[in-house]
Amino acid sequence: MPDLQRLHPDHVPALLAFEQENRTFFAASVPDRGDDYFTNFDARLAALLAEQAAGICHFHVLVDDQGVILGRFNLVDAANGSAELGYRVAEKATGRGLATATVRRLCTLAAEEYGLTTLRAATTHDNPASQTVLTRAGFVPTGEELLLSGRPGLGYARSTADQVSFDDGTA
Template structure:
């Protein structure tokens, strides 16, 4: 776990491994930011947005090969971050969600930096991340954390009836 101070000196932020004690806080975060997230990515199923839905989601994540974290400030979830699809060759994919009120404050960068640190501890070799071109802030976060463009998928993603280009970014873990 890392203790990170980013928003202001009197707010301490802490990454915690996601577990069942976070169910109500994570549900509050997802509900508060639902429209914000759905403006960039496909919506989650309606069944997710309940205590039992989030609890099932957490249990499902714990049963997969990967690591999941929440970033808390004063007990409130600001963001979540995941390492997923860990392969035997040491490759894995990352993803993160930053709440709307926390955007533009370095939280996404802190999430990816934390995931890179965890990847080093896990002995991983390479991280990948996918972004569609409706989210330039996410691309900037990846570039700021040493990722480079690996692949472009022209019009490879549909969201809200529109086609978007997809980009795969890679970063060696040293």
């Protein structure tokens, strides 16, 4: 079973490989990070780890038993009991319920470890897989229409105190 781990410097090589191997796959459903992201990867990751150390963000990776990163699951802009959820899962790991199970686990961590009470998320209208993950994990549409890198999307929110019934057959 994959393990959700807090991001740390030892993850750098595997995380870069994850981003490079899945770049084209991700670009089909979320905005591409651009070449600069990869050129300056080490510096960007150091900045993210500094934000995490300051408690502004909480970054996680989903790692298999071989140390391969299967996904990223992040809580960003943590303040006043709230944070924004973001995630991406490797193409080879999709369709197995890993995203849903990991988002659920992160909701628990958000409440128990980070003291967060409300999580927000957003996805584009043309990303039904992400919409399904969010609703199965207890997020509800807020009705807020958003533009995500020029693409129309919708905001979601979830209270970490909500008890969500997980009888939908997903992991």
